[in-house]
Amino acid sequence: MMTLPWLLMGDFNEILSFDERSGESASSQRPMYEFGEVLSRCGLVDLGYRGHPFTWDNGRDAEAFIQKWLDRAVASVSWMTMFPLCTLDHIQSSYSDHVPILLHTELGSNHTCKRRRPRKFEEKWSIHPECEKIIQRVWDQVNPVGSPMYVVCEKIKKCREELFGWYKGDKSPFAQ
DSSP states (O other), X not given: OOOXXXXXXXXXXXXXXXXXXXXXXXXXXXXXXXXHHHHHHTTEEEOOOBSOSOOEEOOOOXXXXXXXXXXXXXXXXXXXXXXXXXXXXXXXXXXXXXXXXXXXXXXXXXXXXXXXXXXXXXXXXXXXXXHHHHHHHHHHHOOOOSOHHHHHHHHHHHHHHHHHHHHHSTXXXXXX
16 A cells, blocks of 8 residues: 555546446456556545546547547545645647646645644534534535546535534534
């Protein structure tokens, strides 16, 4: 397992699942499976994306047109901990068969404050009835666009922000 923060971005020339392609009949699962295994063994997680789901197309017309999600960013958990608010955009362009990807690395608010803020969900929150209400409200309101993994990650990030605000707020049931 990796302990150093790692980020890899670029054209991996392989997909992780069949829904990461369009216009092509299902081909061998083996390269796709092996790519996923390598990422898993290296402790790397896909960062998801915002924008159009495909980053490559073959430039052909009609029935011969194929699109795939080949360009991506993957990172270790230690890197994702350093940049919890990162986002990856697929930027539309017309000059290449690949779509440029742009990574935004914003440090979380806990990196700018001097006082300690919890970085993880505190178990004591779960016994308070307001906690579940906050999570449900945020989960229902936040509707980001992107891959399923990106959507889940964005909802979790927003839940974390709201829970931290509740925990440290003026009306916090945990005020010291």
